Amino acid sequence: DAGVIQSPRHEVTEMGQEVTLRCKPISGHNSLFWYRQTMMRGLELLIYFNNNVPIDDSGMPEDRFSAKMPNASFSTLKIQPSEPRDSAVYFCASSLRTNRGPEQYFGPGTRLTVT
Amino acid sequence: EDKVVQSPLSLVVHEGDTVTLNCSYEVTNFRSLLWYKQEKKAPTFLFMLTSSGIEKKSGRLSSILDKKELFSILNITATQTGDSAVYLCAVYNTDKLIFGTGTRLQVFP
Numbered sequence: 001d002a003g004v005i006q007s008p009r010h011e012v013t014e015m016g017q018e019v020t021l022r023c024k025p026i027s028g029h030n031s032l033f034w035y036r037q038t039m040m041r042g043l044e045l046l047i048y049f050n051n052n053v054p055i056d057d058s059g060m061p062e063d064r065f066s067a068k069m070p071n072a073s074f075s076t077l078k079i080q081p082s083e084p085r086d087s088a089v090y091f092c093a094s095s096l097r098t099n100r101g102p103e104q105y106f107g108p109g110t111r112l113t114v115t
Numbered sequence: 116e117d118k119v120v121q122s123p124l125s126l127v128v129h130e131g132d133t134v135t136l137n138c139s140y141e142v143t144n145f146r147s148l149l150w151y152k153q154e155k156k157a158p159t160f161l162f163m164l165t166s167s168g169i170e171k172k173s174g175r176l177s178s179i180l181d182k183k184e185l186f187s188i189l190n191i192t193a194t195q196t197g198d199s200a201v202y203l204c205a206v207y208n209t210d211k212l213i214f215g216t217g218t219r220l221q222v223f224p
Contacts, residue, residue: 041216045213
């Protein structure tokens with residue numbers, strides 16, 4: 001299994017540009033999570049999906065952020081327009097949801113720099 | 116508000132030392148507690164704990180949960196430079212993981 005795949009691995013863009021991050025979860029997993037990690041705030045959950053349906057997007061910072069999961073093997077996180085404060089590492093994780101708790105598997109992350 | 120607090124924030128030790136990392140939580144609908152290790156990339160899973168008092172062990176790492184006092188500890192014995200990382204504690208509350216800010220461990224030769 002290739003694990004969770006994210007692209008791009010690095011993204012440098014100018015303020016105001018649209019940024020799209022992509023994620024392919026582990027085959028067979030039914031939950032997908034988008035996280036943002038910064039030195040100041042640590043690892044923050046932005047949004048998660050169960051069976052392709054968004055369940056909780058309360059962590060999405062503002063309307064500039066949106067996420068979709070059109071099918072079980074693909075998800076996107078879009079920032080439009082991007083701002084310098086969006087600079088962070090964005091992780092996608094997937095899991096097989098159980099009652100006891102998810103053992104989440106993280107992708108390698110996308111390091112986003114907005115200048 | 117649900118929260119997970121880790122201490123210390125950072126720790127510097129020499130190879131061979133034993134360290135104890137702490138994680139306390141206030142989370143509604145607690146289901147399990149997980150420990151992750153993060154080096155210069157994505158977090159990797161270490162342990163999942165669901166029952167009090169039962170130690171989970173993997174090599175030099177071990178962890179235990181106290182659901183009455185709402186905390187967990189992660190012990191690393193005979194530390195090595197390869198143990199240098201950020202150790203993250205997370206609590207699962209039926210739907211999602213709530214992460215602490217982590218403990219940064221540096222092990223020097």
